[in-house]
Amino acid sequence: MTRRRPRRFIKEEEIKRKQAIKEKQWKEIWGHFSNAYGFGITLLTGMAIGFFIGHYIDKWLHTRVMFTLGFVALGIYISFDIFIKETMKRKSNKEG
Numbered sequence: 001m002t003r004r005r006p007r008r009f010i011k012e013e014e015i016k017r018k019q020a021i022k023e024k025q026w027k028e029i030w031g032h033f034s035n036a037y038g039f040g041i042t043l044l045t046g047m048a049i050g051f052f053i054g055h056y057i058d059k060w061l062h063t064r065v066m067f068t069l070g071f072v073a074l075g076i077y078i079s080f081d082i083f084i085k086e087t088m089k090r091k092s093n094k095e096g
Contacts, residue, residue, distance in 0.1 A: 035087065043079040050075025 054071030058064065 046075035
């Protein structure tokens with residue numbers, strides 16, 4: 001016959017378990033926030049670099065906005081590519 005633990009120990013264990021669950025949830029929330037923030041910064045940086053490169057090429061060649069739009073689109077594409085690669089890398093690290 002096994003001895004039962006006093007109720008106060010059971011409550012402490014339950015409290016610790018609930019705290020561990022909350023900590024895990026907060027880590028997950030902050031992880032998602034970090035992903036979103038990182039993507040926003042990457043996207044803005046790619047667009048800004050593309051804009052400035054395109055703008056100066058347009059100025060140099062006396063064209064309107066052809067290169068500006070092209071390089072902004074290229075910056076957006078590269079930003080999405082970087083974001084997808086980072087997301088896949090984080091997902092594989094999480095699983096493995």
